[in-house]
Amino acid sequence: MKITYDSEVDALYIRFIETPVTTKHVAEGIAIDYPADGRIAGIEVLDAQKRIGDPEVFRKVVLEDIALTKPNSLVGKRL
Template sequence: MKPKLEYDAAADAAYIRFSTEPVRETEEVAKGIMLDYDRDGRIVGLEVLNANTNLPAAALEDAA
């Protein structure tokens, strides 16, 4: 699967999905950065809070 970026402007949160597998566990790896894992421990997605601060504006515009 090609990674897909979604952006919620109201929450200022971005999600990059790497897989269609269901999320089994979420781990905060840094302040405002969460990794989602499937049942086999593979990364399914990455959530970034305060996305306007942490990601390029052009990427967020394309995802909105």
């Protein structure tokens, strides 16, 4: 997952997977990116500071319940 914030246009983007997508605008200033299989690939929020509040939130990221696992391509291989 990658979270980016562009202060010049006040846009927040959360990318879950990197893949070709189709974008659907679900509300004013909110867009969801979907790949062919229908999963959510990303979320864009325009006017992010107005919607989220304190701009300091964009300077901090807290990760909770993160499980580190081997990618499927490495399962069963010696590292």
